[in-house]
Amino acid sequence: MTTALLTHSDCLDHVTPPGHAERVDRLRAVAEALTTEGFAGLLREDAPLADEAELLRAHPQGYVDKIKAARPAEGTVALDADTHMSPGSFRAALRAVGGALRAVDMVMAGEAANAFVAVRPPGHHAETARAMGFCLFSTVAIAARYALDRHGLSRVAVVDFDVHHGNGTQDVLWDDPRVLFVSTHQMPLYPGTGAAIETGAAGNILNLPLPPMSDGRRFRAEFEAHALPRLDAFAPELVLVSAGFDSHAADPLAQLVWGVPDFAWITRRLCDIAEAHSGGRLVSTLEGGYDLEALAASVAAHVAVLMERGA
Numbered sequence: 001m002t003t004a005l006l007t008h009s010d011c012l013d014h015v016t017p018p019g020h021a022e023r024v025d026r027l028r029a030v031a032e033a034l035t036t037e038g039f040a041g042l043l044r045e046d047a048p049l050a051d052e053a054e055l056l057r058a059h060p061q062g063y064v065d066k067i068k069a070a071r072p073a074e075g076t077v078a079l080d081a082d083t084h085m086s087p088g089s090f091r092a093a094l095r096a097v098g099g100a101l102r103a104v105d106m107v108m109a110g111e112a113a114n115a116f117v118a119v120r121p122p123g124h125h126a127e128t129a130r131a132m133g134f135c136l137f138s139t140v141a142i143a144a145r146y147a148l149d150r151h152g153l154s155r156v157a158v159v160d161f162d163v164h165h166g167n168g169t170q171d172v173l174w175d176d177p178r179v180l181f182v183s184t185h186q187m188p189l190y191p192g193t194g195a196a197i198e199t200g201a202a203g204n205i206l207n208l209p210l211p212p213m214s215d216g217r218r219f220r221a222e223f224e225a226h227a228l229p230r231l232d233a234f235a236p237e238l239v240l241v242s243a244g245f246d247s248h249a250a251d252p253l254a255q256l257v258w259g260v261p262d263f264a265w266i267t268r269r270l271c272d273i274a275e276a277h278s279g280g281r282l283v284s285t286l287e288g289g290y291d292l293e294a295l296a297a298s299v300a301a302h303v304a305v306l307m308e309r310g311a
């Protein structure tokens with residue numbers, strides 16, 4: 001068994017305006033970090049294009065049509081102050097969703113022990129009918145629904161350690177008791193949601209907001225006290241991860257002060273949960289991370305742990 005890496009060059013064709021934090025170079029930095037010798041054992045596969053019907057697991061047809069129609073013929077178009085589309089964005093987003101779904105298929109079939117999906121645009125801010133926060137489609141929520149409905153699972157955990165609250169994932173999965181959604185994030189910070197009192201219609205959501213300047217020690221203590229017992233009790237049959245690396249101290253968009261070892265730590269804990277309940281099955285998808293050096297080092301630490309635990 002091994003760790004799968006799914007990515008696609010189409011994800012470089014999602015172009016944002018000059019100076020935008022969520023830029024093409026992020027994915028280049030991630031790809032370069034994973035080409036060093038230690039990552040030779042990755043099972044590399046191109047992320048396939050998702051069938052457009054898969055988007056309907058999280059979004060109404062009207063929304064999908066609207067995003068598709070918003071594609072500019074050239075240049076970029078702004079969907080809101082943060083979220084832009086270029087001619088290649090819709091296809092890149094279909095690769096992102098397709099990569100996540102293929103990764104689910106691979107771990108469910110035992111073709112890989114776990115997987116990392118290196119794609120963009122990210123997905124965790126995209127709500128049921130609203131693109132926002134650099135995100136077009138709710139990739140991880142779609143993957144959760146796909147695992148439940150296509151693979152016949154009853155319980156899927158989604159853990160989001162991006163520094164921003166996964167409001168889109170929460171919106172899509174708000175009333176789905178088959179999913180436990182756990183998010184750690186800085187508060188106050190964009191998008192403003194993610195208070196501890198937001199627990200989902202079925203009590204299926206756990207938000208762990210962290211004050212600015214929280215270090216890895218604070219995060220680990222909160223996660224151990226609150227998230228790990230909930231995840232253990234839920235006993236997921238699959239663990240999905242919204243892996244954002246913008247909690248790193250060097251990240252320009254937020255003020256948490258995690259270091260690279262904190263990303264290795266959370267990856268180990270999530271692998272522990274997967275090993276205890278899910279046969280080790282874990283699929284991690286790239287969300288944020290905007291300092292290229294910190295992003296590359298943090299992704300490398302994350303994937304190194306996946307490989308160590310997936311071997």
Ligand SMILES: [Zn+2]
Pocket residue numbers: 162163164244246287288289
């Ligand atoms: Zn983020």
